[in-house]
Amino acid sequence: MTNLALFxxxxxxxxxxxxxxxGRFMVKLGIVDAESFARENDTFFADYKAGKLDIHAYLTAMLTPLAKYSRAQLAQWHEQFMHEVIKPALIPAAVELVRGHQDDGDLCCIVTATNEFITRPIASAFGVDALIACEVETVDGQPHSAFTGRGTGTPSYxxxxxxxxxxxxxxxxxxxxxxERSYFYSDSHNDIPLLEKVTDPIATNPDATLRAHAQSKGWRILDLFEPS
Known part of the structure; x- marks a missing residue:
């Protein structure tokens, strides 16, 4: 029987x-107001870590700037983002973790609260085709049409x-x-609901709240890298 591996x-x-x-990259590009957006971005990030993020307000704030530009321009910027920010941060141990499940024949999927525009290329960098992310609304519902600046559907949060x-x-x-077995790897206490749903919850580089919860539950704790 195939196992399920969620990340x-x-x-x-x-x-x-x-x-x-x-968000910081958009500030660097000058496509958002540096001072106000950076402050708002940092506030949302703090709210997420505190477990009190308004996901709908956050999606609107992050997606509104995208509606001003063509998909071709956004794709070009995202390629630069991948080159400058994401790819240098990829950890071999994390790549090997995913590959290990793939080699075992497990059904693999990345499940993230970050929107699909940002995360689709990152999932591809890990060789994972299945991605569950916050969905981004397009003007006419077509995959390559312009963004409206809003989210759509149920946020994966x-x-x-x-x-x-x-x-x-x-x-x-x-x-x-x-x-037979379902795995979910997560660092965040926000993901406790899904961690409690699978047969094998793995607190991965966990925040303090999740680490304490995992220890109390006897869950496996995995540290792939040092906390930032």
């Missing part, structure tokens, strides 16, 4: 937060990760019971 992304597979870093994962499994004609 959070930010601070789990990469030692940074791609959403926050993209906290309990929303369970909703989206189960919908993805259903699209494959599967449920949790089709897997």
């Amino acid at each position: 959070d992304l930010d601070h789990t597979l990469i030692p940074t937060d791609s959403d926050h870093e993209w 906290r309990e929303g990760k369970i909703v989206r994962t189960e919908a993805w499994l259903a699209s494959l004609g599967k449920t949790w019971s089709d897997f």
Whole structure:
């Protein structure tokens, strides 16, 4: 029987937060007001770490600037972002972790609260085709059309990760019971709902709250890299 391997992304597979870093990158490019956006970006990031993020407000703040530019321009900037920010941060141990599950024949998926525009190329860098991320609305619903600056669907955040994962499994004609073992790797206490859903929760580079929770539950703790 095939096993299921789910991976959070930010601070789990990469030692940074791609959403926050993209915000800083937009400031660097000059496509958002440096002072106000940087301050707002830092506030949202602090709210996320504190477990009180308004995911809808955050998505709007992060996606609104994208609506001003063509997909071709955004793709060019994202390629630069990957080259300058993400690829230098890739950790061999994280790449090997994913590859190990793939080599075992497990069904692998990255499940992240960061939006799909930012994370699709990062998932590809790990060789993972299946991605559950916050969805970005397009003008006419077509995959390559311009962004509206809004999110759409159920955000893959906290309990929303369970909703989206189960919908993805259903699209494959599967449920949790089709897997002998299901793994989820995450660093964040925000992911405790999905961690408690799988058979094998792995607190990976966990924040202090998740580390304490994992220790109390007897969960495996995996440190792939030093905390930033």
